[in-house]
Each structure stands twice: as C-alpha cells, then as structure tokens.
Amino acid sequence: MSTTMDAGAAPANVERSGTAAPNRPTTAPAATNRTATDPASTSAGRGLVGRPLALSPSRAADFKQCPLLYRYRAIDRFPETPTTAQTRGTVVHAALENLFDMPAELRTRESADLLVEGAWAAMCEADPHLADIVDGHPERLLAEAHKLIATYYTMENPTAFDADSCEEHVEIDMDNVLMRGFIDRIDVAPTGEVRVVDYKTGRSPGEAYEAKALFQMKFYALAILRLRGVVPARLQLMYLSDGQQLTYAPDREELDRFGRTLKAIWTAIRAAVATGDFRPKTSRLCGSCEHKARCPEFGGEIPPYPGPPPGFLG
Secondary structure, three states, X not given: OEOOOOOOOOOOOXXXXXXXXXXXXXXXXXXXXXXXXXXXXXXXXXXXXXXXXXXXXXXXXXXXXXXXXXXXXXXXXXXXXXXXXXXXXXXXXXXXXXXXXXXXXXXXXXHHHHHHHHHXXXXXXXXXXXXXXOOOOHHHHHHHHHHHHHHHHHHOOHHHOOOOEEEEXXXXXXXXXXXEEEEEEEEEOOOOOEEEEEEEOOOOOOHHHHHHHHHHHHHHHHHHHHHHOOOOOEEEEEEOOOXXXXXXXXXXXXXXXXXXXXXXXXXXXXXXXXXXXXXXXXXXXXXXXXXXXXXXXXXXOOOOOOOOOOOOOO
C-alpha cells in the first residue's frame, strides 16, 4: 500500500506492507541481516581505539540529536549499559545472520530457534554481566526473541533464496567523508537488481518518522552505489515486532543529494571535533540518556575535552 507523505516526511515512493513479501520479486531480489542495528550503535562496536573517526548512520543520528551526545559516544567513549531491548535485538540479529550461513534447506524455524539459544550462550560467555541486564531472567528475553523469530518467518521464507552477503562491513572515503557501517543483508536477484535489507526488532514507525527510519538505508544505498556502481532497486526495513515492512526505491539523483547532506553533517562534526564545541540539545530522547550527570541542561558538568582523537586532521 503506497503512503501519501507531507512535505518533509518520507518520499511518496515509500510503501508499507504487513503481508509476506514474495520470495522472488521481479524488480528486486528475494527478501533476504543486524542492528539490530549498525554495530557502531552498540557499546561493543563504538569508538574503536586506533581507528580514525568515521561517519556511520548511528553517529550521524547522534550528532543531529545532540552534538554533546556525539562527543560522549565518539570522542570520550564513555561506557553505556545495554538495555534489555538492545540485548534482545543483538541476539536476534546474530541468529538471523548465522541462519544464512546454513544450507537453504536447513534454514527452518527450528534451526533459527536453536541459533537464538546459541547466540545468547555465546554472548553470556563473552560477557557474564549480561545476566544482570536481564535481571537474572534470561528465559523472558529468550521467549521474546523466539517470538520475533516467529514473526520473521511470516514475512519471508529464508529457505527459498540465498543472501549475497550478511553483516557486510563497508568503509569508503566519499569526497573526504569517511563512511563506515555494517549492512544487515544484501540480496542480488538473478537479473542483477540489488536489495538492501535491515532487521528492526522494534515496532514500525508512524508516517511522521519514516524519513528518519530511511536515513540509515539511504546511507547504505549510497555506500553500495560507490562500491558496486549500482543503485539498489529496493531498500527494505523489516519490523519484527509487528510484522510490518517499509520499502523504498531510491534513484541516483536522490542519492547524490543525500551524499551532499552527509558531507554537510561531516563538515559540522569535524569543526566541532577541532574546536571541542559540542553543545547539548534537549529533546524527548533526553529521558533515556545516561549522560545527564555530564549535561548542563540537567545540572551536570561537562568534563574537560580530551581533544581530537589520534590521527584527526582538522
């Protein structure tokens, strides 16, 4: 069902669907992984020491939301406690990524459920403190993860196609903008069309927030255009909480414009990094921010700026 958008919202060629997507579409590949999110959005993948600053969808979103939040996550790299929802999302994304490592005929619901259990066990082995995050009740988290997997199987049949790649790391220098991220899944149809798929373990956004949801997908579409020389035929967000899908067909001119938007964001970030001028910006999202004690808007004090990271050239 096509949606009608107001000015400033997502473009008119965004489509929503609550029904299963066909396995072999004619204009885009069969539905074919994470961010639960882009790894840069989780504490485990954020601010890796020794790597130059780069623009990822999550860091761009941080800077637009609140420049001070960007500083704390990308420059200071203050640790943050993963939420139960983030942990559940990581489990589900790991299971779906591993699912496509299996032969097609073995990608059953039962296999995916076993992969959920395995992903959780591996995460707990790597970080025993995860048990504290789920208040000592991992069975609740696992039950919710299994429910998300069940919804996934109503949306597509993973035994009917092969993914071209899962969790593909992309890092490119686009006109002096260093772009970095991980793409959940890329599908390529027999006729060559490319589809970019991202799993979301939350609920689908309202129409007013579709443009924000598509920012990440346009970022990856632009990366694929620069790396592979093709404009993806479809960008597809799969919301496993409510079974909705948000699809969008970009074009070359739009991605070129989006590239200029990214360049403007990166220019503003570099200026802030060079000067240390990261100003707080309040919004409804402040309620869940872990940095209130360091934010003057909440009576906190901003710690001394540690300066640009090693290798930064202002």
